[in-house]
Amino acid sequence: MDELEEIKVTFFQECDELLGDLEAGLLTLQDGAGDAETVNSVFRAVHSVKGGAGAFGLDALVRYAHVFETLMDAVRGGRMAAGLELVRVLLRAADVLADQVTAARGGGSPDEAATAAMVAELESWIAGEPSAGAGEATPTDTAVADDDLDFGFTPMTIQMISLEPEPVVAADKVWTVTFKPSPSLYAKANEAGLLLRELARLGPVEPHLDDSAIPNLDVLDPEGAYLTWTLRLTTNEDEQAIREAFEFVDGDCDLSVSLDPVGPASPGDAAGDLDIARLIALATAEPDSPAAIPLPLPTASSEPAVATAAVAPIAPPAPQRQAPAAEQASVQATIRVDPERIDRLIDLVGELVINQAMLAQRVSAHGFAPSSDVSMGLDELEQLTRGIQDSVMAIRAQPVKSVFQRMPRLLREVATQTRKQARLVMEGEGTEVDKTVIERLAEPITHMLRNAIDHGLESPEDRIAAGKPAEGTVRLAALHRGGRIVIEVQDDGKGINRPRVRQIAIDKGLLAADAQLTDEETDNLIFLPGFSTAGVVSDISGRGVGMDVVRRSVQALGGRISIASIPGAGSTFTLSLPLTLAVLDGMVVDVAGQTLVIPLTAIIESLRPRPDEVHALGSLGAVLAVRDTFVRLVDIGTVLGFRDQATAPNEGVVLLVEGEDGSRSALVADAIQGQRQVVIKSLEANYRQVEGIAAATILGDGRVALIVDVDALVAVRREPARPVEPLLIAAE
Secondary structure (H helix, E strand, O other): OOOHHHHHHHHHHHHHHHHHHHHHHHHHHHOOOHHHHHHHHHHHHHHHHHHHHHOOOOHHHHHHHHHHHHHHHHHHHOOOOOOOOHHHHHHHHHHHHHHHHHHHHHEEEEOOHHHHHHHHHHHHHHHHOOOOOOOOOOOEEOEOOOOOOOOOOOOOOOEEEEOOOOOOOOOOOEEEEEEEEEEEHHOOOHHHHHHHHHOOOOEEEEEEEEEOOOOOHHHOOOOOOOOOOEEEEEEOOOHHHHHHOOOOOOOOOOEEEEEOOOOOOOOHHHHOOHHHHHHHHHOOOOOOOOOOOOOOOOOOOOOOOOOOOOOEEOOOOOOOOOOOHHHHOOOOOOOOOOOHHHHHHHHHHHHHHHHHHHHHHHHHHHHOOOHHHHHHHHHHHHHHHHHHHHHHHHHHHOOOOOHOHHHHEEEHHHHHHOOOOEEEEEEEEOOOEEEEOOOOOOOHHHHHHHHHHHHHHHOOHHHHOOOOOOOOOEEEEEEEEEEEEEEEEEEEEOOOOHHHHHHHHHHOOOOOOOOOOHHHHHHHHHHHOOOOOOOOOOOOOOOOOOOHHHHHHHOOOOOEEEEEEEEEEEEEEEEEEOOOOEEEEEEEEEEEEEEEEEEEEEEEEEEEOHHHHEEEEEHOEEEEEOOEEEEEEEEHHOOOOOOOOOOOOOHHHEEEEEEEOOOOEEEEEEEEEEEEEEOOEEEHHHHOOOOOOEEEEEOOOOEEEEEEOHHHHHOOOOOOOOOOOOOOOOOO
């Protein structure tokens, strides 16, 4: 890949981040929680996409983003209110912008009809903006096409910007502002013209251009910066307000602001000015046209000129917001790393953990005292290994925001297709989880969200008739619970119609007509392959593959999915997934001659019960009295098929565990070996899925041990035990 292609890849990566910021800002405005900075962030996102696209000649993307940017500039300038109706239009415009970026990345063409319709709608808003008041001058853009101009800088799009100020209240202060951009300002695709226009919002500006530093063409640096502006600003604002106009380029320019006791200069001061507009016209003219006359470069004796236009360079990649100097000290630099390198690092750390455990096993077998140099050195190695592992896992951890930010658009599209009104509320977007889990979350969440809108929410008419708001609410939340990540998709719709679900399952041959099911078991019928409550097959649902796909995807991640539904009030789908698929802290136990690992996050305490604390409970087995409450006893050996008869709890050891729903159980094992950090190896990928088992690991002596899925183990305790083949736990 050549250098240009690498820069282009970086540009599209930054586009993904910018589009996420764009949608987040618009959703904030939709919720009524936005402020001026929110509007500015939305404007900057669109402007940045446009800037980078111009550098790569993505003309269609530039043209569309320009219209979008123009409307956002009207909102930012206070000439148009960001009402709910306008924000909804902007959200759809953001969707089209995302399609434009996707098409540009793949080298294809976007949907021209959809783009044209969106442009027409945006232009109608621009044309219909309310009058800003008599005598108010609005900054205007004079089209100079999308041609690139080689004018001694980086590739540019020329934007003619009037610096005629908006009327302001009478001011008694005149400021002299000297602004000299550095090459880094243009390299980040910032535009001097826009900065000057921002300054003009504070009051009347008299700009003077010093072009004396422009060298001859034979020594001119195409990426250099040679112009300096001296501006006299009349305003009642203070120095801080003036500097804020340049806050995004702080560090990329020389800026001085001083209070000038002298009044504004007379028009005669502009004598001998360089006509920038004529310069641009000559530079962009066809070579054979009469306008293409060589223009002498100014000499060192040239007087400062009044700027009638601003040169707005656009260069790759898209710009990043430059923090004020006071903030830059706290900004942390970031680097982009190939994910494969991180994956390789994780694998090596896993091998390090295994080898450290093997070394500890051998030292223990040789009878070294804990106070010996070897044992103490091994303890230090273990601490260092854990530190490395924690640091590497922190690198792989990513917020679920990258998945969540795709969902608002999905909701809008499905709501439009189903002619329903829906609003998405997202919580816990900053919740971090291993990137391997993140990458596989999108599909199940997408299915559940579509299901919530299509099947869960009622039509606006039905909701109003039921005494609900016409607009339904879907809540998407992420949180940490019990060492796992929990994703909840909740709607306030009609809930699951259990009689209908049962009848459909019977009609499709998925359920016997005389089967007796609890409400929970009836709800879980929707996860059966081929089950669908949709009467008509559509683009959204009806083929019976949605929720079955969700369950299989979640199970492949070592997770579970559950449903809680209240008729007339809505349903909640809960996904529970491991935080990481790499390592975990576990308690190693012996059960019927086999070695198992129980996740430490599920264990509350271990104990040896007295015989009088164990009470029989009919066919359900027994319960254990623990501090004035009773918990179910689960013999791990019988549930997994390692033995036929349960061992007496008082003859072994009991581990009190807590499930994800808060319920407690007591797992009976023969003995505890100790606490260890283990590397997770997929059992399903290397063998097959086993109920009650989440994964496997390699112990220090080279043996394979099974990692227990506590919630699944408790759930299957009433079913006939299925033996686990010796192959699963034998050393290879």
